[in-house]
Amino acid sequence: MSSSLLVIGTVAFDNLETPFGKADMVVGGAATYAGLSAANFTPHVGIVSVVGGDFPASFLQTFKERNINTEGLQIKQDEKSFFWAGKYHNDMNTRDTLDTQLNVLADFNPVVPESQRSAEYLLLGNLMPKLQMQVLDQMAVRPKLVVMDTMNFWMEIAMDDLKEVLKRVDVLTINDEEARLLSGEYSLVKAAKKILAMGPDYLIIKKGENGALLFRENKVFFAPALPLEDVFDPTGAGDSFAGGFIGYMAATDDISFENMRRAIIYGSAMASFTVEKFGTERLLSVTEEELEQRIQSFVNLMHVDMELA
């Protein structure tokens, strides 16, 4: 049986603009993408987050249909959900934030439901580091694996808090620019050494269309991104990656480096689906067969028989 997984992060509305079009008030947020992604691997996912009274009941139903436990999702009837608006540049790797409205997030106090305080796998999705810490503190037992995702924004305004959380997690997932910001090193190899010295045993550096690197001590693994005809909307790709990664880890309940290599491929596969349509649309339609085919595409992409002596 697969292990229990708790995911914290935002559940939000996004206004998205890409070279392919615009979409307004799309349900998004780190916990949404990560939770839905993880739910492809294990039926024991719980999310801890907060939304306002404006959040659609139909999407709560979507969570339920995916076996996602929303007991820890607070609903503040008189407030509005967290809102983000962003516009992607033509290269799809960079974006401008057009608007951020914290709303319910401004005074959010995450509460992990009693029944989920013994979750064996924990994803601290992108959120204020202080809130990530509060969730860690509420766990009754230290989870087998704690994965932390974060972003440059928190490095700029809450670096000290972020570093405190970092001491207590097993895996950190950030992108290449964030790795440089956190470490002060341009070389990703040097950056990884410094970041691993800050606490985590594993560091995953996400490079978008250029794949992802997994570092542990002197070991390193590289997983490519699947070359796609079009990246329609990159929003949530990183969260889908993190959710797929820890979802696979929880489902297989094996925290070895070898299994993490596999988990990164599964995370990359989930991210490759997410970017095919706006918001969570594609993520919600992924079938088991499609996932299997996509994993096979990754295997073909990476296959080489070096016939070493």
Added chain:
Amino acid sequence: MSSSLLVIGTVAFDNLETPFGKADMVVGGAATYAGLSAANFTPHVGIVSVVGGDFPASFLQTFKERNINTEGLQIKQDEKSFFWAGKYHNDMNTRDTLDTQLNVLADFNPVVPESQRSAEYLLLGNLMPKLQMQVLDQMAVRPKLVVMDTMNFWMEIAMDDLKEVLKRVDVLTINDEEARLLSGEYSLVKAAKKILAMGPDYLIIKKGENGALLFRENKVFFAPALPLEDVFDPTGAGDSFAGGFIGYMAATDDISFENMRRAIIYGSAMASFTVEKFGTERLLSVTEEELEQRIQSFVNLMHVDMELA
């Protein structure tokens, strides 16, 4: 026995400036890097190029010591060698050309020595497309494999000539920006489709520190670059890659897609050595044991056992 390989391209002096320092009048050029790289795999490399009377006899000796046949290397005593000066930006992925002096290249007429007109493998290194065509025309028999390397500069001033050569080669190697320029497509997958329709059966898109993609019809292979602590000087990395690629192909004399996957890893390994020091210094000191170890590093970097059902 390994097959014969002919390499054409520039042999030049470079002034190099990187964030790590400066070096003046360093021997470089596409044929230099590619030839020296290929010579690690096969003792049957010939180069076709041109230098002035200012070219150091000691470096001609270096070619000889590596079993590189310089019969096709014209020496114009009263002229000066091709000269290029460039400065790399901090990201090491972009550079400014500070100076270019064609000198002997201005009226270069490549002549393939009689003894090398039946070479089985041919690398048309980065050079004016018209000169690449002249060399192709001089071959007595169509080589088993023709690899063409080129750059954005020729796409800007000699696109028609370039497209004519493209019709007659098997493999094209260019970087991601050049693939976009040549195809008019941002997506590399779409770019690859268009470029493969222009003639070559195989397309290698080099992405520097982000690895390389090999496309053929509906197949694609991805090879990562080795994560390095420092990239000291990227000059010649692409040429070393191309030389290592075709050198391995010639040495193994197997032009299957499977073998090209391996050849790309060997090419990437050679490029990873080149960037460790200024100019050809590191490339010249690579031992068989070091190459073997580096290949093992690539295997470790890429290894994942997906245990598919």
